[in-house]
Amino acid sequence: MISFLICLALLIGGYFLYGKVVENTFGPDDRETPAVKINDGVDYVVLPQWKLFMIQLLNIAGLGPIFGALQGALWGPIVFLWITFGTIFAGGVHDYFSGMMSERNNGASISEISGIYLGGFMKNVMRVFSVVLLIMVGTVFAVGPAGLIVTLFKNGGSNGIVTTTLFWLIIVLVYYFIATFLSIDKIIGKIYPVFGICLIVMAAGVIIGIFVKPEYTIPELWDNFRSMHPKGTPVWSFMFITVACGAISGFHSTQSPLMARCMKSEKQGHFVFYGAMVSEGIIALVWAAAGCALYEVTGGLNTGLAEILANGQSAAIYDVCVKTMGKVGVALAMLGVIACPITSGDTAFRSARLVLADWFKLDQKKWKNRLLLCVPVLGVGAILGVGNALGAIDYTIIWRYFSWTNQTLAMIVLWAASMYLFYDKKNYWLTAVPATFMSAVSATYFLLGNECLGQLINHKAADGTIIYNTAVAYPVGIAVAALFLGIFLYTIKKRHTQPHYETLGK
Structure with missing residues (x-):
């Protein structure tokens, strides 16, 4: 448990120390x-x-x-390191700059921000990419909770329309439409703080349950400094892609502009953006510790955790909550696996509306303009969701690439932040270093985890286990990262250094 506590202390200290370095580098003012x-x-x-x-x-x-x-815990306690240092030096930096660059540009969406600092081509790429990604996220987070609600009703002995996924999917989508259309303080501003408290309480209950129950012990990092993944999946770069939201996630950059449009002072950014990312890192650290502590290890591998995850991630959450908190955990688990995805889904659709509004220069104060965007955005989500509920559309193949695209988006945003700092005559290495790191992660995973390219360089053993060709992928990933860094350094030598913020609307 000592290594867990050290990582927890580092995260908290990182907020006050490195978070302050990040804030001072940006330079919020009045x-x-x-x-x-x-x-x-x-x-x-x-x-x-x-x-x-x-x-x-x-x-x-x-x-x-x-x-x-929980998925990252399959690799063992070494996942603590990625959650801790990834949050402090990459995720917190990414979230702070994505929010504050938006704030400096009239609350612009991340696609517009990318265009300002990386050029028109990247702006158009990010526009399309962001809308598609956000609609996908919103749709999946509508279908998932609808299915879970159906399971609850069926387990309770109910039948009829309340046990159909389509019925609850329609209910969730209607809520999404209302939350996307209305002003942010009407629904989101009222219910989100409540669910945020529930998310924190659930994490607190899990770690307290582990500490007070003698049958559970969080393994020490120094005693297990190796990969414990049952399938032998490499740490680099699979673990860095798998544990996205708990360390760094490009999806965050699509959400940060929502709060950038609601801040009274720039000086709130440290607490709101960097602080929220550190809090998420702490929550991820708790759940990773639970995955390592609650399940049996066979031959140095986390086979017990793999078995429970095979029943579905929601089943794993339920199992952890029951083991650590008992009956109270059941209620929190049900609230978590239903409410939390919905809170991500509605803001995903809202962000999609704002990206399109910035793209087509539509004033969202007018209800007709909001309706003009809400109808097609939610309409596409409804078509995809209903298609999935009826078995006509399978997300499996498309969603397989979500983690990679998510981290690639984070990489792009960090490069945009680096260019922003260059223009503002600030220390651009603060963002260029994690941008280079994430470039290596994304490029390596694209080779090893890509279904098409993976078949060319990887091969299967007799028992079906995939043997990853790291001898090819690792050098290529490093070379790509070096190339991107070289392009950045070459580009800044060709540009004049001048402040580049507050460009929208001028």
Whole structure:
């Protein structure tokens, strides 16, 4: 348990120490924020700082730091290192700059931000990519909870329409439409803080349950400094891709502009953006510790955790909560696996609306313009969701690439932040180093985990186990990262150094 406590202390200390370095590098000041300057009563609304933090936490978290951390625990306690240092030096930096760059550009979506600092081509790529990704996330987080609600009713002995996924999918999508259409303070501003508290309480209950029950012990990092993955999946770069939301996630950059439009002061960014990411890292650390502590290890491998995860991630969450908190855990688990995905889904659709609004320059203060975007965005989500519920559409193949695209998005945002710092005559290495690291992660995983390329360089053993060709993928990943860094350094030599923020609307 000592290594867990050390990592927990590092995360908390990282918020106060490295988070302050990040804040000082950016240099928040007393300028008028978009929430005050624009204040349209819909998306630009001044909210209290504690609400900004809780909404941001739910926006970026949901069940991400739980699912990813449990999957990451398959590699053993070494996952603690990625969660801890990834959060401090990559995730927190990514979230802070994605939020504050948006704040400096009138609350612009991340696709527009990428265009400002990386060029028009990247802006268009990010526009399409962001909308597709957000609609996919929103749809999956509608289908998932609908299925879980059906399971609850069936287990309770109910029958009829309440035991059909289609019925609950329609209910969830109707809620999504309302939450996407109305001003941010009407629904999201009221219920998100409550669910944020539940997410924190659930994590606190899990770790307290582990500490007070003598049958559970969190293994020490120094006694298990190796991969414990039952299938022998490499740590690099699979673990870094799997544990996304608990360390660094590109999805966060699509959510941060929501709160960038609601801040009263730039100086709130440290607590709202960097603080929410550190909180998510702590939640992920707790769930990773639970995955390592609660399940049996066979031959130095986490076979017990693999067995429970085989029953589904929701089943794993339920099992952890029951073992650590008893009957109280059942209630929290049910709330978590249903409410938390929904809170990620509605803001995903809302973000998609805002990306399209920035793209086509549609004023969202007018209800007709909001309706013009809400109908097609939710319409596509409904078609995909109903198709999945009826068995006509299978997300398996498409969703297989979500983790990779998610971390690639984070990489792009970090490169954009590096260019922003260059223009502002600041220390761009603060973001360029994690950008280079994530470039190596994404490129390596694209070779090893890609279904097409993987078949060319990997091969299967007689028992069906995949033998990954790391001898090829690792050098290529490093070479790609070096290439991207070289392009960045070459580019900044060709550009004049001048402040580049607040460009939108000029």
